Amino acid sequence: MILRSSIPSPFGRKVKMAAKYLGLYDGLTIETADTNNPDDSLRNQNPLGKIPVLILDDGQKIFDSRVICEYLDTLANGKTLHPATGDARWQALTLQSLGDGIVDAAILQVYEKRMRPDDKRHQDWVDYQADKITRSLTMLAANPPSLTGDLTIGHFAVACALGYLDFRFDGAWRAGYPALVTWLDDFRARVPAFDTTVPQV
Amino acid sequence: MILRSSIPSPFGRKVKMAAKYLGLYDGLTIETADTNNPDDSLRNQNPLGKIPVLILDDGQKIFDSRVICEYLDTLANGKTLHPATGDARWQALTLQSLGDGIVDAAILQVYEKRMRPDDKRHQDWVDYQADKITRSLTMLAANPPSLTGDLTIGHFAVACALGYLDFRFDGAWRAGYPALVTWLDDFRARVPAFDTTVPQV
Known part of the structure; x- marks a missing residue:
């Protein structure tokens, strides 16, 4: 493949x-x-x-x-990140939507700089995307996704979102969301692939 | 619900x-x-x-x-838009990604007008999004998703994408892709809900 x-x-x-x-x-x-x-x-x-x-x-x-x-x-024989049925499935997939949505909002901020000349950038648009991330991190920090049971693709998506904020925004999110810093550390302990896929560019 | x-x-x-x-x-x-x-x-x-x-x-x-x-x-007892396993599932879900991606590219063009003052609009960005749609419609028109078997969420996503292009871009796509016009007519014949959900605003 x-x-x-x-x-x-x-x-x-x-x-x-x-x-x-x-x-x-x-x-x-x-x-x-x-x-x-x-x-x-x-x-x-x-x-x-x-x-x-x-x-x-x-x-x-x-x-x-x-x-x-x-x-x-x-x-993958046996292992799965996608619960097959029931509430566990919809919670995992909705959590993935949230993580992916944070990334989408972050990418649009990155593209605002990469894809436009200075005079075509619009701060209101950047703020609109940043607010989506702020609201999402606030909600996640208030009730971090449990890491005590099976991991799901939802956990992976949230971790990737935080990793992308580290990569593109110098980890500025960390100061405001200590509960998510702890969460990400716990996730990293269970998923070493987080650290081995950190972008080095 | x-x-x-x-x-x-x-x-x-x-x-x-x-x-x-x-x-x-x-x-x-x-x-x-x-x-x-x-x-x-x-x-x-x-x-x-x-x-x-x-x-x-x-x-x-x-x-x-x-x-x-x-x-x-x-x-839904029995009816399904998501094949459970095998190639049929990945083809349906990938087709949905394509349809959803057309919509994403169209929305970004709409937002370019809605969310920015005139002097902050950047034609290169609009063209970049429009090109995604052109390439996608060209690929779909060359080999329209078969409507002879079971319908999937992939068909629904493509139909919604074409419907959104009708709604926001006055159906300009129709002139260039007669095979997709025929495809959408065939889809509408099987899914009357397409016509009953046309946005009226």
């Missing part, structure tokens, strides 16, 4: 962390993709031009990160 | 269409949410401030639209 991704990609990191946790990472061939390069084959593999994309040996393309992670689950 | 949504929301429409198709719509109480109003209770229900959100009778919140649609499946 080929994983099209990039080192900084937070959704790529979620897939890599899940693959390592599930014991499947060695079966992945990581091929770096450049989302800004029109000639990268990525746009033929996913016309949205987004990463990550998983390419199976028969050529089938699977995206986005949520679908890839759930697919990987089916390859 | 309460569904927080709005009439124009494309992801809300996907949920409504799925609920109608699955025979569950009468069990939903639709409560309009204003994503721009800080005082709307939406931001307590989903700190990202995004719709749709499903609120169960016990108070549990489920989001985003993908998770809601899969949850609704479990309430």
